[in-house]
Amino acid sequence: MSIPQERRVVTAIPGPKSQELLARKQAAVPPGIAHALPIFITRAGGGVVEDADGNSLIDFGSGIAVTSVGNSAPKVVESVRKQVADFTHTCFMVTPYESYVRVAEKLNELTPGDHEKRTVLLNTGAEAVENAVKIARSATGRQAVIVFDHGYHGRTLLTMTMTAKNLPYKQGFGPYAPEVYRVPLAYPFRWPTGPENCAEEAAAQAIDMIGKQVGAQNVAAVIIEPIAGEGGFIEPAKGFLPRIAEFCRENGIVFVADEVQTGFARTGHLFACEDEGVVPDLIATAKGIAGGLPLAAVTGRAEIMDKVHIGGLGGTYGGNPLACEAALAVMETIEEEDLVAKARRIGEIMLPRLHAMRERFEVIGDVRGRGAMIAVELVRPGTKEPNPAALAEVVRRCHAEGLLVLTAGTYGNVLRFLPPLVMPEHLLEEGLGILEKAFAAV
Known part of the structure; x- marks a missing residue:
């Protein structure tokens, strides 16, 4: 180096x-x-x-899990340098370019599950989570969103609402977005009856609260970090994540994995939900995706992603060509090294x-x-x-x-x-x- x-x-x-x-x-x-x-x-x-x-x-920080391949990875540097010389921006919604499509194809290939998928590219993790909610609501015709204790999903109005911690993220910034409900997370170290009971009891409590307080038939999406990031790197007790995913399947709820911090090889799997074989309906990614350039994505089942009307997704900078080239170089580096x-x-x-x-x-x-x-x-x-x-x-x-x-x-x-x-x-x-x-x- x-x-x-x-x-x-x-x-x-x-x-x-x-x-x-x-x-x-x-x-x-x-x-x-x-x-x-x-x-x-x-x-x-x-x-x-x-x-x-x-x-x-x-x-020991990697820019909060962003520079997983290093702050100046050779393939990333070279790819971005070449793209800068060609063009820096056109807006994919105005005149598209191949690198956006290549990133989408690669994420469709690499994310868990062998079902047909679609990917939309965005700028930040919070934007990815917000779009996952939009897509789930559009696909289900429902409004309620379920999140978990100790969760963190971003600093925008909706994702701040979804985040559990008041200071520094929420204090003084209300009122918050409606139709967001919080349920227990299986936190082994602090579970009252001990870690051995954590997964079963936490899942039962969460499902009971959803049924009684919200109604499963009203829930568009359940969104969870496979390992809670800002909440303290809490690894839910084994069995909790699969049970919540099963509950979603049983009730027509879109199961969303927020892999913004856990994705792209960070946990010893390409994506953290692979540890227990959980296949999300939608997966939100960002941080480690592009070696430090702003890029995020929502990847999910084609039948869900395709429900959104034409023009309902997008953004001026989403899938910027520099970030797309960086992401392709990152994914190549992860594989080659x-x-x-x-x-x-x-x-x-x-x-x-x-x-x-x-x-x-x-x-x-x-x-x-x-x-x-x-x-x-x-x-x-x-x-x-x-x-x-x-x-x-x-x-x-x-x-x-x-x-x-x-x-x-x-x-x-x-x-x-x-x-x-x-x-x-x-x-x-x-x-x-x-x-x-x-x-x-x-």
Whole structure:
């Protein structure tokens, strides 16, 4: 790789140049846009990001699961460079181009299920989720949408309504969209009667609530993240997802998998719902689809997708040609470099180390996740009470040592790890060492 794959800390983090840029940002950008770490990046690739002060940090965030193939993957760079020279935009709804069709064909091929499919391309994960709702309502003639505790689906009005966490996503932004209903998620670590009962009891509660409070005959779509992302990387207890999908089939409800964060090899499958053999009616994707360029998609059963009237789907920038070329390069890179296997390898390295840390540090209440989508939940020792203060201190120490980490969780107490799938193993091991040192200090 053109960027040295090494951690290098030459100033305090953030350094003076980043601090100067931060001051400029604060004068030009509203404070509502926050940062995990206010360093200003000048280049990035592989498993590192370099800042304006010359520091090179190990990247355990991937731009929130976006740069899974790296921040400057060679195939992506070359494909985008070539497309820029040809044309940057025409709007697919005005004069179409082949790359949009090729991306749609590829997603129809790769997403779970062997049924006939269609794909619409969009810009963001929230836009994909909103369009999944539009499509489901159009196909069923129903209005109600079912979502789950701890779920996150975006920052637009509808997806903010669908999101479970108030701060920072919803506070002061109401009133919210109607006909959105929330039911329990199978959260093994916090299920009252224990993880062994979680899947069956949570599914029964969810289905009972839908029947009594909404009426299954009124539900257009059930939308769920196969692993809850912003909610804390909660992996639903095994059996929960298949039971909910079965309930949808029995009642003519469109089952939607929100794979915005879990898709494109992140979890050790190409798509997370494949872990239990669940085949969604519609699947929403974004983030890792295009190596950092804005692109999202809804892929689904042809008989559902084709119900929307002509002109009912689209958008000015949806399926931009630069993003389409990037997406084709990403999918080619995932296949050629077997990044599904590399995601599993990352899990094989990280999970045993993290479980060993849990045995050593009582502040770690739970270790969970699959592939390269892993988290630890921090608690007050001897309890399951959330411990956001300990999380903040661990994060501070990691950042100071040149390890970029992210947080999550409904209770603000989850440390999440999303390393690039192309990260060299020596950086992965070094990052885990820094993390262990931070936990020891806390």
